[in-house]
Amino acid sequence: MSLLEIREETVGYSGATVLRDLKLTIEAGDRIALVGESGSGKTTLLNLIHTRLGDAAALVPQELGLVQALSVFHNVYMGRLHQRSVWRNLRNLFLPAKVDVALVRPVLERLRLEKKLFTSVGELSGGQQQRTAVGRALFHPGDILIADEPVSAVDEHQAREILAAITADKPTVILAMHDRALAIKFADRLVGIRDGAVVLDAPAAGMKPSDLDDLYRNVEP
């Protein structure tokens, strides 16, 4: 039985159609990379998948969704807010409990962010903020992770580390990526979108970045 089956004629918001004739099946254990030009509909598809999967999936939106005034610890801890009692959460807001700090720290160590544990997110660089958002998703207890360009603001080396951490932690991963080489390396299934339609759905094994050129060619001359 599949994790998720999407069959939609059209998907869009406020009257505008973004995706057409959408047929996509996601199996548990899939590592999918969505590839395609910016504006092709990747974000819309990710949001649709997230809506369908609900709370089981952790999300790293493109705009990260961090609370600037709170520390890295708090932002990462937020991945499990729904599992804790409200009173525990309120207490942790003012006085982080040792137990919870101990749970969050290893996540940050893997993302090389442990030194910033109690720094407010507003003081971090763009790359550090992105890693914080990934940390929140990793801390989320769900088995599925959905991320929209999760490594766009970090260097190549860190991008590999982050993607390795994501794929090691979460059995099912759906990422929107613009870096084709990284997409082929870390995903086992590539879904290509062009102009609002899924035009490619194939295993990543054996693919070369140049095989994806079609996706990026202008439709109109």
Next chain:
Amino acid sequence: MIARPEPSPLARTTITFVGIAFVCFVFADVAITTVDPWQEFRLLLIGIVTPDFYATDSVALSIGYTLAFAFLGVALSNVLGLFLALLFFSRIVRTFCAIIRAVHELFWALIFLQLFGLSPLTGVLAIALPYAGIIAKVYAEILEEADPAPLKTIPGGTSLLSAFIFVRLPDAWAHFRSYSMYRLECGIRSSAVLGFIGLPTLGFHLETAFKEGRYSEVSALLILFYVVIASMRTWMKRPLIPVYLIGAAVILPWGVSFSFDNIVRFLTEDIVPHPLRSGAGWDALWDWLYLMVFEQAVPGTIATVQLTMIALVATGFLTIVLFPLISPLLLGKASRFCGHIFLVVARSTPEYILAFILLQLWGPSMLPAIIALTIHNGAIIGHLIGRYTETVSLRQDASKGLNRYAYEVLPRVYRPMLALLFYRWEVIMRETAILGILGIATLGFYVDSAFADLRFDRAILLIAITALLNICVDAISRSVRSRLRLQTSLKQQ
């Protein structure tokens, strides 16, 4: 192991202010002294739900007068304020504006009452003068923020006035208009309160009706007042402004005469310290000063500061409770509708009227003043913060309920909330001083007693001290805000 860092400056400031307020509260007199406060409250509640709009003809007339004073006062203050804003580069003008706006409109009214008696001039000027000081400052800031780039594009030799009219004014005009609307709303509230010192506005009838226990009339007056303020956007149209102004000028009873000699005597004799006037010598002047400072100014100032600090912190607490009432991030449409109504009522009721009502119920202590200041100001800031959350977008998988409030919303609004709170500090202080007129021992109490005893020299000295205190708090608030980099404009966040 990473050491936990020092608390953030924001947290430190919060802790300091809560600590100060706590100490102030420990020493505050918050007793309820009436024998049976709830009996009277029950009667009031019955009155509130059975409003009587036909109690007297005075209901409609008092609303008419209230609006008339507000229209003329705010119109005059706009003209004066714009003029002063253009001269705001001058330190003398800036100081002058700081002084006239540091004196509350009720104190101005008490002064003008000595000059012009119950002539409408008293009410109009009492609103126009302090408002002109505020408007000058705000308009000067608006003009300063106008985009300077177009100024470079106009041809050389363009006169200053044309440059101003074509380049600076159009940009600023929309801001002027929306700020004038806000000022008019404040003006209507101020005008209503002026009734408490004898002008024929809403406050006068409210006080009479309340003291005679005619609570259904109180209710009718308040409901009309809320309706007038809540519906302002629908009846306040630009083409109608001249109609309103002429109407206002016509209905006010200008017939009351005042004597020119009286004015001269007040300004040249009455306000001169008594020992100097009677030539009693330096010793007498020293005794006078000693009495004024140690028996009136110091205790009055202590009580004013104490009450202000309690009210400031309590306002902050109430704000974080109230803003969710109208926040789309936290509540559904139906609940928000009720929240809006509650906040409109709470912020439209002037502190003075709230304090007056609570004082009748609970007897004289600081409690009515604290509650009144907290409800009014908490509702104002809560409204602004609630509206601000409309612009905040959360990530799709953000948590729900109390978790969302504590982790997603509150941290995002805390900084703008503190900015607004500190911005209102001076307003709260000015209002606290005024509540003394109701019998709470803040500076207003001593000012009011001095006026009642016809000791104008004392009254003027105490008003000057109050103004100085306001200017100090304004300066402290500005330094706290700049140290914490708190921006008052919500757009900045």
